[in-house]
Amino acid sequence: MKIIGILADFINDEQKTLIKETAARGGYTVDFYMDEADAAQKIKDAEVLYGYWPAQMLKQAENLRWLHSASAGVNTYLDDSVYAHPGQVMLTNSNVYGTTISEYMVMMTLMLMRREPEYMRLMADREWKNVGAIRSIFRSTFAIVGCGNIGTNFARRVKALGAAKVIGIRRTQAPSDPAFDQVVTFDQLPNVVTNVDVLALCVPETPLTKGLISRQVIDSLSPKTYIINVGRGSAIDQAALIDALNQGRIAGAALDVMTPEPLPKDDPLYDAKNIILTPHISGNMSLDYTCQLDVDLFVQNLKLYVEGKPLPHLIDRKIGY
């Protein structure tokens, strides 16, 4: 059953042809599923799956050997229990979101620093007024948790915009991009975040990142600090964040991810002071460039797969990336 099943709405005809041709070299056929219902009927036959897959569908993929996630976040695919035969499944992901998500982070940094939500409210009320002090990326200090594709792209951008210092915080003391002035491991986080202008989170959800920004860490931050989160909501103690915002103990926050999602209409996070929320769209796949990169990366991996070669960037389901 050499079948590749794809559930994705962002692939154009040219890209479909490219995928089919690559697959055919190894004797594979490609099924582009119309929707989840269509996919559910056919998933049993697929040896390879690509796209945005609800984890609860995967149990039916009895022949699955390789799952390539179009999402950078793979936390729902980590547990053995989601698979029919966990031992035989390789997991890879796209990691193509650096450009679009880092642009989101630059935008949010500036919107917080320049008090743009206040100006939008004033203009909506047609009130012409200067709200006072603003700040700038230029000469500011950043702590970036997660030094992968997203964190590195953000570090490069704020450095290019004149940031005074960019500290990377990651799981291991691995080689990092020169845009980071300093790189420390997670255990050092409490020591390096207490006096930064921006604390930016771009880590996947793993046992190590859950609750990393604890109440204790939040309470240790400077009143000048803005928090930005584009990774997973579980990295932050959300109740502690709300308290710190409402009491003015930190300067503001911009969250694209939160707990839970979608956020219930009565959640107090909506009403927190100096907060900007977006509905998990920072890695919006509708950016042509991101789609192209995503398909390119899948096709590169597919070439290796059909030739029986090892796949790069395999995700270790135990550590989560």
Next chain:
Amino acid sequence: MKIIGILADFINDEQKTLIKETAARGGYTVDFYMDEADAAQKIKDAEVLYGYWPAQMLKQAENLRWLHSASAGVNTYLDDSVYAHPGQVMLTNSNVYGTTISEYMVMMTLMLMRREPEYMRLMADREWKNVGAIRSIFRSTFAIVGCGNIGTNFARRVKALGAAKVIGIRRTQAPSDPAFDQVVTFDQLPNVVTNVDVLALCVPETPLTKGLISRQVIDSLSPKTYIINVGRGSAIDQAALIDALNQGRIAGAALDVMTPEPLPKDDPLYDAKNIILTPHISGNMSLDYTCQLDVDLFVQNLKLYVEGKPLPHLIDRKIGY
């Protein structure tokens, strides 16, 4: 009457001391006026004026020889009729707004491209929804009208963020920063702006820039084009801009300057489609860095002035900068 009169609320005590010491070397004394009423009583004696001066007060400055404007925009100071003795007045300005205004322009570019106002409205209504296609600075094309301190800083920033092409448009074919891929003169503007992602305006108000973005130019733009204006409102045919926005003939606009200011509450500009307005705050002097630079530049000039040396960057009141 060797008196220097200063009307500015952003100067700290340390800076005041520095100004006084520099002035004293030439036998000058410094008057820090409390407000406009206080200034009006004393302006007659001042040989030098620094700060934010309402043009209609200057006629009383009978002894004025040098006016240093804390604003980058000096259009209200150009006409001979504002001075008691126009022939003896030298005009200089600060030109220190590149950092803060270019950060504003980066923010607005991203807010337009990423449809952030729509997300802010959705989140205000607690609706969790993806609004669809967004765009990015990465690989986009920019036309920047005005290649001075602000335009150059913006060009450097979007280039660092991966812009595909940055075209500078200026009065003269003078040497320009390497961040510009191409530089053309005003007369070439209609030929180079018809297919850009962003048309950014950072020109002073001069006879040459008034109405530069005419109805004809606006009607020639691509539907993908965003307009950003941080110079002076008079550069744009505002009625034509409103038409183009409301008919979807351009993608959006962000304006920090407009006609008139403050914008009357019933002005149709407020209701234009895909517009973001701010009340002339992009060069907000409350940014410490900007204040520091501004005072530094005035002190540098003051040193030269008290030594009887020529002042650099004198404004030619005929051409407007």
